[in-house]
Amino acid sequence: MTQPTGTAGADLETLARVVGRVRANIERVIEGKADVVSSTLVVLLAEGHLLLEDVPGVGKTQLSKALARSIDCSVRRIQFTPDLLPSDVTGVSVFNQNTREFEFRPGGVFANIVVGDEINRASPKTQSALLECMEERQVTVDNNTYVLEQPFMVIATQNPIEMEGTYTLPEAQRDRFMARVSVGYPVEAAEIAMLDSHTRSNPLDDLEAVTDAAELRKLISIVGQVYVSPAVQRYTVAISAATRRSEELSLGASPRATLHLARAAKALAAISGRDYVLPDDVRAMTRPVLAHRLLPSADAAMNGRGAQAILDSVVAGVPVPAGS
Template identity: 55%
Template sequence: MSAQPTLPSLDASFRSNCQRVSEAVQSVITGKPEAITNALVVLLAQGHLLVEDVPGVGKTMLAKSLARSVDCTVHRIQFTPDLLPSDVTGVSVYSPQTHEFTFHPGPIFANIVIADEINRANAKTQSALLECMEEQQVTVDSITHPLQRPFMVVATQNPVDSEGTFALPEAQRDRFMGRISMGYPARDAEVSMLTSHHSHQPLESLVPVLRQVDLQMMIEQVNLVTVTERLGAYVVDLGRATRQHPQVSLGASPRALLQWVRASKSYAAINGRDHVLPEDVRAVAPMVLSHRLILTRRALADGVDVENVVQEIISGTPIS
């Protein structure tokens, strides 16, 4: 049997680009290497990222620093209760001179869109992102407008029990490839932040370290990472286990399994492999599943943690 060719995604240039982006974001976000790695995994897997945590722990700063580290178009949308769908997608305006309607694109037309505090908008406005995130296009007045490639939504949100928030619908949560929580930094990292960041804003000095064309090439090369049929069956078994777990009322969808495989490919490439291992699948599982699994009322009443359920499913599902 002939050996598999080495993918260009695994050369020194690919690894160097990943390292440069990570270091650029780490210059702004202190003490959160795992969150930064997960954000990079989602970016290279052509997914969307949901950053959920309490206010003030760096959610928006992570999104802005990731966007600024790449030389591409970036737009930010501040979600509020009075935001309209047309404020996101754009609107057609009638011109008395030409007697025609002209489409004015909204802020969704960018390579990286920062949806800040997404769950402060109502469900109608949130639904404006559904077509954008799934099909990378916008339909206004029966006319479809394609979005730029690559395209990524980085959304931040506060916990749903915070004042003035609306829970994201299951259909929208399922469109996010991954969800991460920032958490409070370690003591040493917090001391370092106070020492170095009190007199200047590190985001202001952050310059792009990756060109858009390089990012697109890396995304295309990640797609070449190999996934065997056996590993695909393993992901399916894990997905079916989430649907059959007694403490889960809504398990992983087929879309979730597809995104799980894409995230695993990205994680494998970042770690220098041209093929996906079971370890890669397990490594990205909490990020891919934690926001998708809906626990039963009994489990919620008992205080069951969804991430513990994910780990239980992983440990209890062998690879055949």
């Protein structure tokens, strides 16, 4: 199922070395969450956007900041609040009295890494200001289009919709996030270690950048060369198609979701030191990439069947390519 791809071993070694440095930086701040850190790095290398969803106080914003500080590039933070306006996100044209012309003042999305804190506390209208930039890497204001610098990644945090003062994230917005990850509570040993390391000083203050935007663009290019065999491509499409046929789901995975799943699998393979994708890579990324896009049917919801449980059943029913 594998073929030579032109992805040199030296390239994968470079990727592993840089990813290792970024991982070590993040784990100085977020302890005992290796799987969460891995998913974050996969989304970064796959040119996706990451949604961190969990209850307050588990380290969502700390994780976002740790990743941002590990990369020497432009970083902006947007604190989403009920009174935030779309122009605060995208930018606004302001009339200059001296030049007698309108000047564009960029909003918070004009950066390599945009940290959107508590995105679902802003109104759906303001949330929608991110739709164009997340999908097309550009912003249109007053009929003028401004291209965003590459790489571009949105890391958004949100609290569960049961929390007070939150809005439901629209389906179109959720579909633009490559993956949704829950940080979860730390294990006891990690929480004890946190008391020791975080009460004396903030570990974020000591973090230094271990890579830059130019090197990150090279790593993204390396991931793009990872080979996906026709059998694995068919397997990826079959999983998405199966979600659309499921009677337990009123909304299945979109074609964009299929593309995101393939990209994430390629990034996971590269991080694992391989220049080809295995079906296991695809299966490993199905939950973070697909679950947040699915809507259980009314009957499934009444029976207590959540999107993740339904997705697991769907994936289990898709045959794995022979010889993989």
